Each structure stands twice: as C-alpha cells, then as structure tokens.
Amino acid sequence: MLREERFAAVTINRILIFSGGALGSWALDEIRQDDYIIGADAGALFLVNHGTRPHLSLGDFDSVTPEQLMQIQANSGETLPCDPIDKNFTDTELAWNLALSKQPSKIILFGALGTRFDHSLANVHLLRSALQLQIDAVIMDNHNRISLITDWKTIEDRQFTYVSLLPLSETVTGITLTGFQYPLNEATLTIGQSLGISNVMEASQAVIRIREGMLLVIESRD
Structure with missing residues (x-):
C-alpha cells in the first residue's frame, strides 16, 4: 500500500x-x-x-x-x-x-x-x-465539468451547453439560481429527482446559491 x-x-x-x-x-x-x-x-x-x-x-x-x-x-x-x-x-x-x-x-x-x-x-x-x-x-x-458546492458558485460561459444540478446529499435546500433560463428561488431538490437537469445560461455569468446540502454542478455539452 x-x-x-x-x-x-x-x-x-x-x-x-x-x-x-x-x-x-x-x-x-x-x-x-x-x-x-x-x-x-x-x-x-x-x-x-x-x-x-x-x-x-x-x-x-x-x-x-x-x-x-x-x-x-x-x-x-x-x-x-x-x-x-x-x-x-x-x-x-x-x-x-x-x-x-x-x-x-x-x-x-x-x-x-x-x-x-x-x-x-x-x-x-x-x-x-x-x-x-x-x-x-x-x-x-x-464534454463535462463537474464540481460540488455547499454554498454558492459563479458559472462562467465556457462553451458548455447545459448546467445540471444534482443533490449528492439526501436533500439540498434554499437553491436560488440567477442568470439561467429556468430560475429557482429557495427551491429544494431531493436525491433521485431530475428537476435540475439541463438548465441553460442566459448570460456570460450565472450564479447558483444554496442554503444547506451538497449539490453537484455539472456543466456539459454533447
């Protein structure tokens, strides 16, 4: 070892x-x-x-x-x-x-x-x-850029088509998205849900904020 x-x-x-x-x-x-x-x-x-x-x-x-x-x-x-x-x-x-x-x-x-x-x-x-x-x-x-957050993250436009959000903890609460085609405000995601899949940025920057939990942020393109 x-x-x-x-x-x-x-x-x-x-x-x-x-x-x-x-x-x-x-x-x-x-x-x-x-x-x-x-x-x-x-x-x-x-x-x-x-x-x-x-x-x-x-x-x-x-x-x-x-x-x-x-x-x-x-x-x-x-x-x-x-x-x-x-x-x-x-x-x-x-x-x-x-x-x-x-x-x-x-x-x-x-x-x-x-x-x-x-x-x-x-x-x-x-x-x-x-x-x-x-x-x-x-x-x-x-095709992918994967990170994990517990608070907030600013996403820069890196020529990825989609931004998907998947809980790594049982639940993620207080999810607020700005600069996305499909915004969320104080939302909750539970592990196993696909609600956070394939969002799209509307500007060169977008911000993800969460209050509690661990959230996978997956920037992807085909």
Missing part, C-alpha cells in the same frame, strides 16, 4: 491528476507551467506518450505492460508502484488522497470518466473529501 505519511504538505497552487479514463489533447491544453502533475496508472502512460513529464506516477500499473512501465519510470520525476492485491483504494483515489495531503488551492482530475461507470461514480464522490478540506476541485473531460 502507498504510505501517504511520506508526503509532507507543500505550498502548491494546482495539482492535475491524469487517470486512465477518457483522455485527449484537450486535457493537455489545461496544463500550466507551475502545475504539479500526477499520473495514475494508464494516465501516466498517456502523459509520457504525449511528451509531458509527470512529477509523480503511481498505481498498481495493471493497465500497462512491463515495457510501458519502464517508459513511465524513465520519464517521471518519481514512480510509486503499489501492490495490485493488497490495496484498499483505486489508483485514482490513491492519487487523489496524495493530492489532498499536499493541500493545494485546486485539484483538477482528468480521465476520471469513461466506460467503467462504477469507477466514474466513485470518482465523482471523491469531490466530497476535497470540499471538506475547503480545496477547490473539479472533474473534467471533453
């Missing part, structure tokens, strides 16, 4: 995690020069195959060949393999927990969504732990 206590907290602005789900050149375009980059299993291979050197590559590496693992090791600042049997977390959660321990101002997770719905859903749930530590966190792919 990966021993998280090895990693002392350092001052880092953003940590970008690349996992093994859906990835593309769009993800590489998000990298800034001062970002700390983590590759999780096949996400590390994606990075080195596209000329990006991760600061850290980790995982059980069961999704790569021995030759590809050697390539990852040769092109990473550090590589941390872990036992594929004796571990309690997915590779993505290992990377996520390590990122949390470094206490960055922001975490962006790429490759968290894909064909394995169980992994995709578990990765969305990771947003909760970042929220509890007051770390801004987002999951991104080419």
